[in-house]
Amino acid sequence: MPRFLAEKLRIIPLVYQPEPAFWFAAVRHLPYAVWLDSGRPVSHYGRFDIICAAPQQMLLTQGGQTRISDHTGNSRDSQDDPFYLVRDLLGDHENQTHPTLPFIGGAVGYFGYDLGRRIEVLPSLAADDIALPDMHIGLYPWAIIQDHQYQTAVLVINEALSGSLQSAYNFLEIEQLCLNASQKPMFHDLKQFIKNDNISFEINGFESNLKVEKYREALTRIQEYIRAGDCYQVNFAQRFSADYSGDPFVAYLALREVLPSPFSGFMQLETGAVLSLSPERFIQVRGTQVETKPIKGTIKRGTTDAEDIANAQWLQNSQKNRAENVMIVDLLRNDLSKHCTDVRVPALCELQTFANVHHLVSTVTGQLNEGATAIDVLRDAFPGGSITGAPKIRAMEIIEELEPSRRSLYCGSLGYISADGQMDTSIAIRTLVCDGNKIHCWGGGGIVADSETDQEYRESIAKVQVLMQTLEQQFKH
Template identity: 50%
Template sequence: MTARLEITPLPYGEDPLAYFQALRQRPGAVLLDSGKPAAPGGRYDIISSDPVSVLTVDGKGVIRIDGEVQHGRDPFMAQQTLLESLALEVPSNDLPFLGGLIGYWGYDLGRSLEPVGNSAQESVCLPASRTGLYDWALIQDHQRQESWLVATAERRLQVMEWLRGSADPTSAFGLLAPFTGEMDRDGYARRFAAVQDYIRAGDCYQINLAQRFSAPYSGDLWDAYLRLRLATPTPFAGFMAWPSERGEQAILSLSPERFLLCESDGHVETRPIKGTRPRGGTPDEDWQLAMELISSLKDRAENVMIVDLLRNDLGRVCQPGSVRVPQLCGLESYANVHHLVSIVCGRLATGKRSLDLLAAAFPGGSITGAPKVRAMQIIDELEPSRRSVYCGSLGFVDVRGNMDTSIAIRTAVADGEHIHLWGGGGLVADSNVEAEYAETLDKIRHLMQALAQPKHQEE
């Protein structure tokens, strides 16, 4: 039986925090956060909970829907089938999400697509992918300054009751010990040298090498997300948490990078980031660092390599001749860093769907290297542990074919009693080991500092 979605206006808020606070203890609660009012570039917040079904893919590629094993299917096809099972009559409307999948696709889901290897250890044991099928959403449009509840009549009554309830108080988050790295400076340098050997041998042009930092913690992960959001508001942020046999698992993402946008009319867009400098301590220093980045031939070359890779990925599912680059190496500035950002666009070919696009381009080329498959094999060889959610993607795919996903960088992952952060960067032939090591820390130092605040310093 098909249920009709209705769109109900709600009071508008400058950020999504109050709405999500009221819902965050609901099963499967998810927040896709535009970072407003502080972050540049974002527009929509999307909140939901109580999914109709949950599809997971474990580290061995086993697919489960609501705990039941699904045989003989690849993850993206299984997600497409689940999406098509959502029987909703949707109104004509330009809101981005009218029911569908919300969740994440971890970096290691790429193992189901390409022969990556199996050297890295699975130390962080979140599912390789976890997507819920949601039949309602609370959406805020910060451009129009409007908020909407998208739900069936029955579901609307439930959600309004949840929103009227008293929100559970947020308890304090705290680290029980400082973050420690999985590799020291010498360990990074050895891996850097191995990458240079592969580049000189002609295996690859660029490799994204990352390192992981971990710390034990106690307290409320929502409080941790609020700290991170305050320290570095970004336009493609997100929070989701759920219970597991290992304890609470969660994703706290403060990503500045869009991976893939696909609109129901077939328009496709990706915004790769390559090239980074820290923000300066004074306006003059900040301007000098930005100009240094813009004029850096090395950083521009890295960016152009990834643009070429993504043009190829999009070309696999887009109409011939439709892929173009309207922005190459544009400067974008965030709370802690300057970035070079390009835009690659295309138009989805007839018969192709959003999840076909995601599979064709997954994982994002900006966090693998070029050529992609060989880069992923070298990453698996050199990084001690699998990346888990890091460098995967968070986002949604709705019943009309709309999709918007991020690259899960600047992302904390909680697994049981520990929280993890990764920092990485693209290495090319003329990279400098000290500069690259420093860049991995520049990207996440502010996240570590925000999480390390004593509890009495909370905002």
């Protein structure tokens, strides 16, 4: 890594916490707190936790306009491409990857599904009834990073990034806060934490925005489009909504216990929150190595060991599910090839098992072209093919026609772009958003020519049933 950047990068050791919620709890009182959560200690797929708050700048996109504001209150509006706004504010540090840290300060937040309207021309038919921004990105010159493989925790302070953002930042306050928290005993008991802080969460029952009859009508229409040659596959979802009150972080702590996932995350927003329990990577960039891991093919876990094994074997042998997966792999190979060479598929339709379902997961890799950036790859593959369909634009048009409401963050992406060019992003499935006094989550699946309506309907519920049941059982008033 270049000497000028290394001299401006401070890495301060902290006390490793097996339960990473400790570190988020220590800083979540600061504005725009974000926790990119590995799912540890229960999940073993993830490795790093990235926790930050009090960004130096914020970029909030709504429709055709992005508001860029700094922590001193100054702001300006731009109609430029929001992806490129993030890229330009991060500066040019590509191919200078830190050897051990995934993130050395940079952009953290979400790119909502409807940000795709800034890339492609789409109809406006579905109700736009969630007020959260289409893009919610903070530029954070510091972060707490836990590496669960080596059981280390550090505070990273990037004074070079802070200087390029051209507004003073109080790193001393952040450093003291983290060092003071590091003196506390090891943190293990989430329930005790909730009780001590006297915080609460309440919810009523979730209701779908699609009756069964409407769901069946929509699938019939999708299959008519497929037979007519409009498309090969369409990802179709229903939304579940409930009223809530209290602190969404309490709900998130309960959810991550029952569904630990490697691409989870919690974001504290001005008028709500994001609670993501995603199992799916969208795009990762490490130096010039690019990887995407689409999920297509799902079956619920069995209630007995024998049933669970049988379900997993059925999924692995399902020609329909494997065909769905291969369609999306081909789409993503094309998307990566826009900015990559040597695009390959080192793993096709591998089985991955989570608390509630089995999945088929493939891996597509490539080598980043000279002059291309992580954000270029993200933008030109956005939104992810695994949650749109093939061909992508026509599938998105059909989604807009048949889903009653826009998707907001759902099927967008949550993650980070580091100042040194590294990136890791999720597909925002198994994700809930809090907007005002409403909490929403979505369940969907890929519809193809031989999809069975009742099975697809059951699958769309099974994917998020554990989320809804957990909240209703623990917090329903």
